[in-house]
Amino acid sequence: MTAGSDTVQPVLPAYDGGGLAGVLPSVAASLGVGTGPLDLAPARRAVVVLVDGLGMELLRQRKGHAPFLRALLAQARDLRAGFPSTTATSVGSFGTGLPPGAHGLTGYQVEIPGEGRLFNELSWEGGPDPRTWQPEPTVLQRTAAAGVATTMVAPAYFDGSGLTRAALRGAAFRAADALEDRVDATLSAVRKDSRALVYLYWGELDRTGHVHGCQSRQWGEELEHIDRELRRLSDRLPRDCSLTVVADHGMIDIPMDARIDVAHDGELASGVRLVGGEMRALQLYCEQGAAADVLATWRGRLGASGWILSREEAVGQGWFGPVQERVMPRIGDVVVAFHEPVGVVDSRVMRPVVLGLLGQHGSLTPEEQNVPMLHLDAPDQR
Known part of the structure; x- marks a missing residue:
């Protein structure tokens, strides 16, 4: 199918509360820190999981692979990733609660003004000082400053990386590689303190989609793996702990x-x-x-x-x-x-x-732009 851009309308970002930027501020608000655009029930502790590449359209299409997540779809919030719908920009919005025009992580590869060269905002190789490039405070910083034990669980190479320092600074860091180990580290961190926020990142679904395609058997198998571990995580959380699952963008296959x-x-x-x-x-x-x-x-x-x-x-x-x-x-x-x-x-x-x-991803189609927010209130609040 081919259609002119005057007849096909873009899925425009929603920076006024219907987007990814509103998730972490709203979870923090449920813990008593600041305000957020999404109304969430109060909790003493919270876990937020970002599954890289889990677009809403893909989740609906492949929901047979994910019985735990499928059960949450009826109450899911359908959010917009922002533009471009790519990890560096989305993590900037997720981590700061701001649109790209404010946090400044405006793409996968961008020019450094005045230097005439590109740098990659995902790898940050040869990039500028992250705190200068993105000077706004992060939600994790504000949450930690309010006395909530704040932890990030991700691979070791994320600790101190440029993107982490730009968009996710402020949390204690726990390194783990396998998803099972990250779930265990998350459970350990959230149980340790009576007020806690734990952010868990998982990137393997995105990686699988890039390499094999998001319509592949391998993508479905990875979604099954994620679904099992998220169910285990949910079953073992403290009763005063909420669980939120989001994504940073969707994906389509490009021949x-x-x-x-x-x-x-x-x-x-x-x-x-x-x-x-x-x-x-x-x-x-x-x-x-x-x-x-x-x-x-x-x-x-x-x-x-x-x-x-x-x-x-x-x-x-x-x-x-x-x-x-x-x-x-x-x-x-x-x-x-x-x-x-x-x-x-x-x-x-x-x-x-x-x-x-x-x-691939990055554009303003529903497949790339729409992302789910799947939320479970703390059992004590249900």
Whole structure:
């Protein structure tokens, strides 16, 4: 199917309470810390699990693999990830409670203003000081400062990483690799204190979807694994502890023959200094004076497959939420988001392993943008 972008409407981010940014502030509010846009029952302790890549559309489609999560779907909140629907940006919103235009983690690969080079906000290799790049306080910082024992459970390499320091600083860190070990570490941490917030991250579903595709047998098997462990976690939590399960984005599969490489396409490369973002959500940093021509060229070639906007148009339509002055130069001169199952890459700046991934995300389709919030009140509050 091919349709013009004037007939296919984007799933716009919901930065006023219907998005991922509202989850952690609302859980903190249920513990008596600050306020949040989502009304949750009070609790003394809380566990929040972020399952990377568990989009709402995928969960509904593959719910046969997840009996525990399926039972929660009737009461699920259908949230929006934000733009771009990618991990670094979503974790920024989740961790700070702010839209991308405020926290400033505006994509997978972004230009550092004034340096003329891209850096990867997920790996943070060669990136700026995380506290300078993202200076706003995090929800975990505020919760810990209020006297709630606050813990993050994730792989050891997350401890002190750039993204952790930018978006999730403030929590004590417990390292664990296997999901079973992370569940055990979460249970240990949440039982230790009478007031506690524990954040558990699991990224293997996203990784499986990237490598094998989100429609694959392997993706379903990983969802089964997650579902079993989440049930075990739920069964063993203290009675005054709530459980919240969320995701950072969804995913779709993009065939290898549905991709264009800017490195080998002179027309699309003309006037473009750097190709930032990712395959489904590109940010084009243009040569001086070339932005209007680049916009026209990309619209002419790819306008039937996606939404292609100038920076000013994307900001004006609220894709990034209200944008602070310090953040504006990080956004590309031209912003591209596809609604058809296609993608554009640049093999000059994208690693070969990334170019070979089947599952992709980043755009404003329901499959990529819609994420679940599955919440169980503390049993003492039910």
